[in-house]
Amino acid sequence: MANELRRAPRYSLTAIAEITDLSTGSRIIVQTSDLSLVGCYVDTLNPLPAGTQVRISITHENETFASAGVVVYSRANMGMGIKFLKVQHDYLDVLRNWLSKFDRSEPRW
Numbered sequence: 001m002a003n004e005l006r007r008a009p010r011y012s013l014t015a016i017a018e019i020t021d022l023s024t025g026s027r028i029i030v031q032t033s034d035l036s037l038v039g040c041y042v043d044t045l046n047p048l049p050a051g052t053q054v055r056i057s058i059t060h061e062n063e064t065f066a067s068a069g070v071v072v073y074s075r076a077n078m079g080m081g082i083k084f085l086k087v088q089h090d091y092l093d094v095l096r097n098w099l100s101k102f103d104r105s106e107p108r109w
Contacts, residue, residue, distance in 0.1 A: 010034040010041070011102040015060035017042055019082070022053040022068075030079075032058060037095060039072070039083040047071070047080035056082055065094045 013035040019042065020027045030042040040058070048054065052071040057064060067084040074080045087095070 008036040008038045010036040011099060013040075013060065013098065015058050017056055017058040019048070020055040021048055022055060033079070035095075035098065037084075037092075037099065039069070039081060041079055041081050043079045045077050047074040047076065047078070050074050050080075054082060056084070060098060063094050063097070065091050065098075067091060 011034065013032055015032045015035075017030050017032050017040070018027055019030055028044060028046070030044045032040050032042050034041040035058075040056070048071045050071050050073055054069045054071060055066070056069045057066040059065075067087045069082045069084050072081045072083045
């Protein structure tokens, strides 16, 4: 049933990401575990609270994706889900390129 609620399928993608909390300017380096056209999940022991406005930058295969975002859920000692906001066209192309490499018949969620 959770799959029916998602706006886009998520795919397993391990990449390095930098998250900047826009209210404090603090930055953390994390690792993605899932990625979709509308957001991602990142692994971190100290996730930011839900509702935190962030800037996210993900690097994979010598390309970088960046976007404003918001933490939509947070799991202590595990990670957080981030929804992308206002993605620029060039970065959307990078994201689509990464996701095009996955077998569309087998999304992670």
